[in-house]
Amino acid sequence: MTLTPDSARSVTLSLPVEGMTCASCVLRVERALLSVEGVSEANVNLGTEKATVTFDPGRVGVAQLQERVAKHGYVLRAPEAAGGRTPSAPGQEADSVLASLKKDLSLSVVLTVPILLLSMVSMTAWYSQNVPLSLRQTNTFLFLLTTPVLFISGRRFFSGFWSAIRQRTPDMNTLVAVGTGSSYAYSAFAVLFPEWLPSTASAQHVYFDSAATIITLVLVGKVLERSAKHRVSDALRQLMKLQPPVATVVRAGEERQVAASDVIVGDVVLVRPGERIPSDGIVLSGRTAVDESMVTGESLPVEKGIGDAVVGGTVNQNGSIELRATAVGEGTFLAHIIRMVERAQGSKAPIQALADRIASVFVPVVIGAALLALILWLTVGGALFPDALLKFVAVLVIACPCALGLATPTAIIVGTGVGARLGILFKDAAALELLHEVRSVVFDKTGTITEGRLSVVQVLPVGEHDGNDLLALAGAVERQSEHPIARTIARHVASLGIPVAPVSSFESLTGFGVAGLIEGRAVTVGNDALMKERGVSLSPAATVVPRLGKQGVAPVFVAVGRTLAGVLGVADNVRQEAPAVVAQLHSMGLETILLTGDAEEAASFVGREAGIEKVIARVLPEAKARTVEALQKEGKKVAVVGDGINDAPALAQADVGVALGTGTDIAMETASVTIVRGDLVSLVHAIRLSQRTLTTIRQNFFWAFFYNIIGIPLAALGLLTPMIAAAAMAFSSVSVLTNSLRLKRFR
Numbered sequence: 001m002t003l004t005p006d007s008a009r010s011v012t013l014s015l016p017v018e019g020m021t022c023a024s025c026v027l028r029v030e031r032a033l034l035s036v037e038g039v040s041e042a043n044v045n046l047g048t049e050k051a052t053v054t055f056d057p058g059r060v061g062v063a064q065l066q067e068r069v070a071k072h073g074y075v076l077r078a079p080e081a082a083g084g085r086t087p088s089a090p091g092q093e094a095d096s097v098l099a100s101l102k103k104d105l106s107l108s109v110v111l112t113v114p115i116l117l118l119s120m121v122s123m124t125a126w127y128s129q130n131v132p133l134s135l136r137q138t139n140t141f142l143f144l145l146t147t148p149v150l151f152i153s154g155r156r157f158f159s160g161f162w163s164a165i166r167q168r169t170p171d172m173n174t175l176v177a178v179g180t181g182s183s184y185a186y187s188a189f190a191v192l193f194p195e196w197l198p199s200t201a202s203a204q205h206v207y208f209d210s211a212a213t214i215i216t217l218v219l220v221g222k223v224l225e226r227s228a229k230h231r232v233s234d235a236l237r238q239l240m241k242l243q244p245p246v247a248t249v250v251r252a253g254e255e256r257q258v259a260a261s262d263v264i265v266g267d268v269v270l271v272r273p274g275e276r277i278p279s280d281g282i283v284l285s286g287r288t289a290v291d292e293s294m295v296t297g298e299s300l301p302v303e304k305g306i307g308d309a310v311v312g313g314t315v316n317q318n319g320s321i322e323l324r325a326t327a328v329g330e331g332t333f334l335a336h337i338i339r340m341v342e343r344a345q346g347s348k349a350p351i352q353a354l355a356d357r358i359a360s361v362f363v364p365v366v367i368g369a370a371l372l373a374l375i376l377w378l379t380v381g382g383a384l385f386p387d388a389l390l391k392f393v394a395v396l397v398i399a400c401p402c403a404l405g406l407a408t409p410t411a412i413i414v415g416t417g418v419g420a421r422l423g424i425l426f427k428d429a430a431a432l433e434l435l436h437e438v439r440s441v442v443f444d445k446t447g448t449i450t451e452g453r454l455s456v457v458q459v460l461p462v463g464e465h466d467g468n469d470l471l472a473l474a475g476a477v478e479r480q481s482e483h484p485i486a487r488t489i490a491r492h493v494a495s496l497g498i499p500v501a502p503v504s505s506f507e508s509l510t511g512f513g514v515a516g517l518i519e520g521r522a523v524t525v526g527n528d529a530l531m532k533e534r535g536v537s538l539s540p541a542a543t544v545v546p547r548l549g550k551q552g553v554a555p556v557f558v559a560v561g562r563t564l565a566g567v568l569g570v571a572d573n574v575r576q577e578a579p580a581v582v583a584q585l586h587s588m589g590l591e592t593i594l595l596t597g598d599a600e601e602a603a604s605f606v607g608r609e610a611g612i613e614k615v616i617a618r619v620l621p622e623a624k625a626r627t628v629e630a631l632q633k634e635g636k637k638v639a640v641v642g643d644g645i646n647d648a649p650a651l652a653q654a655d656v657g658v659a660l661g662t663g664t665d666i667a668m669e670t671a672s673v674t675i676v677r678g679d680l681v682s683l684v685h686a687i688r689l690s691q692r693t694l695t696t697i698r699q700n701f702f703w704a705f706f707y708n709i710i711g712i713p714l715a716a717l718g719l720l721t722p723m724i725a726a727a728a729m730a731f732s733s734v735s736v737l738t739n740s741l742r743l744k745r746f747r
Contacts, residue, residue, distance in 0.1 A: 018075040047409030073163025108153035119209035146208040154215040179396035221730025242313030247278035281323035288319030370395035373716040394715035398725035407700035410740035415693035423676035431672035435690035444642035445596035458569025476500035552602035625649035
C-alpha cells in the first residue's frame with residue numbers, strides 16, 4: 001500500500017485489484033471507484049493490477065470502495081489483507097494467482113489432449129470398424145470430458161461473463177465465454193437431443209474439441225502473460241529486497257542483532273564488509289567503499305569516511321564502519337525511491353487514453369461483427385448453422401482485447417524500473433511520456449550547470465610574495481571564519497599541505513571579510529570595499545579584476561598592512577560533463593537555455609563554457625516561472641533542470657521538471673523527474689529512455705491491433721478456425737509483454 005497525504009483532507013491508496021483481464025475491466029473498475037462520493041481520482045493499471053485511489057477519508061472508507069468494486073465483479077484488497085501493509089510489488093499473491101492458473105491449465109491439458117485425439121480419430125473409417133462405440137456414444141464421452149474443461153478450468157471466463165452481463169459492460173470474458181459457450185451448447189444439444197435437430201445438422205456436427213482447445217490455449221496465454229508480468233515488475237521487487245533483514249546496533253556499549261525494522265533514529269549501527277547498510281546514516285568511524293549502484297545507478301564504489309552520508313540498502317564493500325542512523329523505515333531514501341517507482345508504475349500515461357476510448361466500444365463492436373458474420377453465412381453464404389457458428393466463434397475469440405490493455409502499462413512499468421536502476425526516478429507515467437516531446441531544456445546555473453560548491457581557481461600573488469606565501473596568509477586567517485568563501489580557501493590550503501601560522505586578534509567583518517595578526521603582521525582578507533576602508537591600494541590588480549569578472553570568478557584580496565599581497569579567485573566551476581551533455585542535447589535537436597539570478601557577466605561566462613545557446617541572467621524565482629510560461633506559449637514543450645528552492649516555481653511550471661538528487665528536498669518534491677546521483681549525463685539517459693519507452697508503446701499498439709485488424713476479417717471469412725484464433729489471441733498478449741521486456745536491455 002502507498003499512503004500519501006494529497007491535501008488536508010485526502011489520502012491516496014494503492015490497492016491490488018483481482019479479477020481484471022483486459023482494458024474493459026480497467027475502465028469498469030475506474031468508473032466504479034469514481035462513482036463513490038468522496039473519491040476525487042482513480043487510476044487502475046492492468047500491468048500492476050492495482051488501483052490508485054485518492055479520496056476523502058472523512059466521507060468514504062476502504063470498505064465502501066471494496067463494496068462498490070465487488071458489485072462490478074472484482075475484488076479490491078484492503079491494506080489489512082497483507083498484515084497492515086499491502087506489498088508494493090507483485091509478490092506472494094501474484095505467485096498464488098499464477099499457481100491457480102497453472103493448476104487449471106494442467107487439468108485442461110490433461111482433458112483436451114484426449115478430446116482432440118478422439119475427435120480426429122472418430123471421423124476415420126478405422127474407428128468405426130475397430131472401436132465398439134457408436135457415434136452418439138463417442139460424442140457423449142467427448143461431452144463428459146469437455147464439461148470440466150469449460151466449467152472448472154474455464155470457470156473464470158464464465159463468472160466474468162456473468163458479472164459483465166449484470167453490469168452491461170462486455171469485456172474479454174464475454175468474448176471467450178460466448179465463443180466457447182456457443183460451441184459447447186450447440187454440441188451438447190446435438191448429443192442430448194439429436195432428434196430435435198434438422199436432418200441437415202446431424203449429430204456428427206459437434207465442436208467439443210474447439211471449445212476445449214480454445215479454453216486451453218487462452219489459459220496458456222494467461223500463464224505466459226502472468227509469468228511475463230512478474231518479470232515486468234522485477235525492478236521494484238529488487239529494490240524492495242535491498243533492505244537487509246537484520247542489523248547490528250551498539251546499545252549501552254554492547255553489540256546486538258536486531259531486526260532492521262527495529263533500528264531507531266540515533267542508533268549506532270555497525271556494518272561489516274559485505275553487509276548491506278540497514279538505514280540512512282552518517283559515518284562515525286572507519287573508512288570503506290560503498291556500492292550504491294542499485295540506488296543511484298553509479299557503477300563505481302563511493303569512498304566513505306567520517307562525516308559522510310550513507311544510504312540504506314547499499315553494500316559496504318571493504319571496511320567496517322559505525323554510523324549513526326538518521327532515517328529508518330519509511331523515512332529512508334530507499335523507501336522514498338520505492339514510493340516514487342510504485343507511484344509511477346501505477347499511474348497512467350496520456351497515451352493510455354487512446355486505449356481506454358477504444359476499449360469502451362471495442363467489445364460491443366466485435367460482438368456485432370460476429371453476429372453479422374453468423375447471419376451472413378446463414379443467409380447469403382448458405383452455410384449450415386454449425387459451420388456458421390464456427391465463424392461466429394472464431395471472430396469472438398481472436399478479438400479479445402487483452403493485448404490492448406497491456407500495451408501501455410507494461411512498457412511504463414519496465415521503463416520506470418529501468419530508470420530506477422539507472423538512478424532516474426519518474427514521479428508518474430506522464431513524465432516518462434512527455435520528456436521525449438521536450439524541445440527546450442532550461443538549466444539553472446548554480447549547482448546544476450556548475451558544481452554547486454566553491455573552489456579556488458586562481459592564485460595571483462603581487463610583489464615579493466609567491467603563491468604559497470599568499471595561500472598561507474589567507475588560509476591562516478580564513479580558517480577562523482565560517483563564511484562559505486573562507487571555508488573554501490581554508491580547505492584548499494589544507495588540501496595542499498601548506499603550513500599556516502597561528503592568528504591573534506581575529507576579526508570577522510560581516511559583509512566585508514576577515515582580519516587578524518600573524519607574527520605581528522596585520523593580515524586582511526576580503527572584498528574591494530574592505531581594502532579601500534583599510535587604505536590598501538588595488539592598482540597592482542587593476543588589470544586582473546576585470547578579467548576575473550568576465551570569467552565568473554569572485555576576487556578575494558589579501559593584504560599585509562596596507563600593501564596588497566595578491567588576489568585569490570574563487571568560483572563555482574562548470575561541471576566537467578556539462579559541455580558534452582549540452583552538445584548531445586543539441587545533436588538531438590533541443591534548444592538549451594541558462595536561466596539564473598546571477599550577474600550577466602558571470603552567467604554569460606558559464607553559458608559559454610557549457611556551450612549553452614541562450615543565457616538569461618538576473619532573474620528572480622517568480623520571473624523564472626514566467627520565462628518558462630512564455631516558452632510554452634510559443635508552443636514548446638519545456639523541461640527545467642534545477643536543484644534549489646529558488647528553482648521550485650520553474651520546475652512546477654515546466655512540462656517536465658527535472659531535479660538533481662544532490663539538491664534540496666523541495667526541488668525534488670516539485671519536479672516530476674529526479675536524477676538521484678545528480679549528474680547531467682543522466683538527463684540525456686532520461687530523454688532517451690522516454691523516447692525508447694514511447695517507441696515500445698507504439699509497437700505494442702501495433703501488435704495489439706495487428707492481430708485484430710488482420711484476424712477478424714479472416715475469421716469472418718472462414719479462413720481461421722476458432723483454435724487458430726485462440727492461439728493468435730494468446731500470442732498477441734505475449735508479444736506485447738515480450739516487446740515491453742526488451743526495454744530492460746536499455747543502457
